[in-house]
Amino acid sequence: xAASSLTEVVxxxxxxxxxxxxxxxxxxxxxxxxxxxxxxxxxxxxxxxxMERAVSEGSVRGEPVLMAVNxxxxxxxxxxxxxxxxxxxxxxxxxxxxxCAVEVPCGALAQRALSEAHVAPSADTLEPSVRAxxxxxxxxxxxxxxxxxTDARTAGLATIxxxxxxxxxxxxxxxxxxxxxxxxxxxxxxxxxxxxxxxARALYVYGFGQP
Amino acid sequence: MNSPTGVQAGPGxxxxxxxxxxxxxxxxxxxxxxxLVLPIVGLLQRAPWSALPSILGESEVLEALRxxxxxxxxxxxxxxxxxxxxxxxxxxxxxxxxxxVRALVMLPMVLxxxxxxxxxxxxxxxxxxxxxxxxxxxxxxLPFTTAGSVVAAAFVALxxxxxxxxxxxxxxxxxxxxxxxxxxxxxxxxxVHVTLPTIRPALAAGTALAWARALGEFGATLTFAGNFPxxxxxxxxxxxxxxxxxxxxxxxxxxxxxxxxxxxxxxLRDRWIPR
Numbered sequence: 001x002a003a004s005s006l007t008e009v010v011x012x013x014x015x016x017x018x019x020x021x022x023x024x025x026x027x028x029x030x031x032x033x034x035x036x037x038x039x040x041x042x043x044x045x046x047x048x049x050x051m052e053r054a055v056s057e058g059s060v061r062g063e064p065v066l067m068a069v070n071x072x073x074x075x076x077x078x079x080x081x082x083x084x085x086x087x088x089x090x091x092x093x094x095x096x097x098x099x100c101a102v103e104v105p106c107g108a109l110a111q112r113a114l115s116e117a118h119v120a121p122s123a124d125t126l127e128p129s130v131r132a133x134x135x136x137x138x139x140x141x142x143x144x145x146x147x148x149x150t151d152a153r154t155a156g157l158a159t160i161x162x163x164x165x166x167x168x169x170x171x172x173x174x175x176x177x178x179x180x181x182x183x184x185x186x187x188x189x190x191x192x193x194x195x196x197x198x199x200a201r202a203l204y205v206y207g208f209g210q211p
Numbered sequence: 212m213n214s215p216t217g218v219q220a221g222p223g224x225x226x227x228x229x230x231x232x233x234x235x236x237x238x239x240x241x242x243x244x245x246x247l248v249l250p251i252v253g254l255l256q257r258a259p260w261s262a263l264p265s266i267l268g269e270s271e272v273l274e275a276l277r278x279x280x281x282x283x284x285x286x287x288x289x290x291x292x293x294x295x296x297x298x299x300x301x302x303x304x305x306x307x308x309x310x311x312v313r314a315l316v317m318l319p320m321v322l323x324x325x326x327x328x329x330x331x332x333x334x335x336x337x338x339x340x341x342x343x344x345x346x347x348x349x350x351x352x353l354p355f356t357t358a359g360s361v362v363a364a365a366f367v368a369l370x371x372x373x374x375x376x377x378x379x380x381x382x383x384x385x386x387x388x389x390x391x392x393x394x395x396x397x398x399x400x401x402x403v404h405v406t407l408p409t410i411r412p413a414l415a416a417g418t419a420l421a422w423a424r425a426l427g428e429f430g431a432t433l434t435f436a437g438n439f440p441x442x443x444x445x446x447x448x449x450x451x452x453x454x455x456x457x458x459x460x461x462x463x464x465x466x467x468x469x470x471x472x473x474x475x476x477x478x479l480r481d482r483w484i485p486r
Contacts, residue, residue: 103455
């Protein structure tokens with residue numbers, strides 16, 4: 001089970017491998033599915049809070065490992081029609097601005113980054129998933145928004161590097177569902193958590209940072 | 212619906228006493244009812260009854276309720292104004308490719324709502340086929356506005372109204388209309404005094420269906436109009452976000468949605484549909 005922002009990574013790593021079934025959904029949804037009795041060997045979440053919830057609910061008994069980090073970037077519509085240059089432009093009322101809703105990890109991260117930079121955003125939409133936000137920016141319906149570096153890269157969005165965003169990172173965690181996982185499950189976890197593994201390399205290729 | 216008073220027993224057979232149905236039919240009917248009601252019971256038994264007043268009193272929920280009512284009622288009004296003429300055109304005008312036109316009208320019913328929303332963006336978005344001209348000529352941009360939510364809801368709800376009303380127009384036939392015309396009634400007088408009263412139950416049913424579909428609309432609204440409190444965040448969107456932060460609140464908000472829908476649908480039936 002993997003968070004939706006890991007879609008491409010998981011597809012790359014497990015492509016053509018028999019006997020591996022992947023379930024992709026939002027981290028909160030995955031944790032809820034596990035709590036409701038869904039069967040899985042490995043859980044990968046897009047932030048610490050959701051993994052902590054899975055551990056405290058007893059659905060994950062293995063030790064969670066931080067495998068990657070993700071940062072936000074300022075993405076603009078193609079050609080940057082709004083003339084966006086920095087975080088302060090997100091407060092401009094004449095632009096169409098999108099953020100993730102604070103209920104989802106990318107929105108919580110954006111809220112922290114913006115309040116620390118003393119920017120009061122003039123958002124026109126608060127999207128419940130980062131993919132939906134990316135789609136609206138890439139269609140040119142929004143002038144700018146804060147999205148994950150990885151999603152921006154996958155979608156080929158124009159981005160502006162904003163130093164203020166570098167310190168705000170989301171941790172990606174991987175854990176075995178059972179306390180004593182079989183060898184092949186341990187191998188999968190190591191593959192993602194240890195430098196040089198196929199999983200770790202795929203994470204890097206898709207723009208995730210090393211922890 | 213109407214009781215099937217028009218059904219005639221065949222010659223030589225004794226008419227069935229009213230209410231007698233083959234047993235198997237009755238049983239399967241109740242199974243179907245169970246399928247519809249069981250998930251609702253599931254929701255009810257998980258409802259946080261004691262916390263209900265405080266959750267529903269939250270300003271975000273009340274705001275979403277207001278947006279939901281405004282959007283769904285405006286979309287329903289749009290469905291009636293646009294859908295009635297379309298139903299008449301489909302039922303009464305000779306067309307070259309009637310099946311294709313009917314299939315096109317029903318298409319929004321089967322499109323996944325997210326696809327419907329994306330299609331609306333391609334057509335009416337700021338960079339869309341028609342939307343770019345709306346934007347540059349009139350300065351009108353629908354995405355991320357309440358009007359945009361109304362358009363999205365009307366798009367998915369309109370087929371329900373049109374299909375219901377068109378079926379009734381077909382069934383009613385145009386004998387009465389012709390009789391009225393022979394007696395000298397003008398086209399508008401015939402429409403208002405003869406045709407519309409004949410199909411009144413279907414008008415009510417179509418309106419209720421369209422409104423219900425608009426009220427529950429999620430995917431197309433979110434994709435086309437986005438999600439902003441007080442502007443485009445309807446109850447279904449509020450429920451979805453609440454699911455992330457507090458599943459109990461999500462259940463509570465769904466209860467409001469169902470209560471509002473039930474209240475309106477029951478009232479509508481009692482007032483408009485003859486028994």
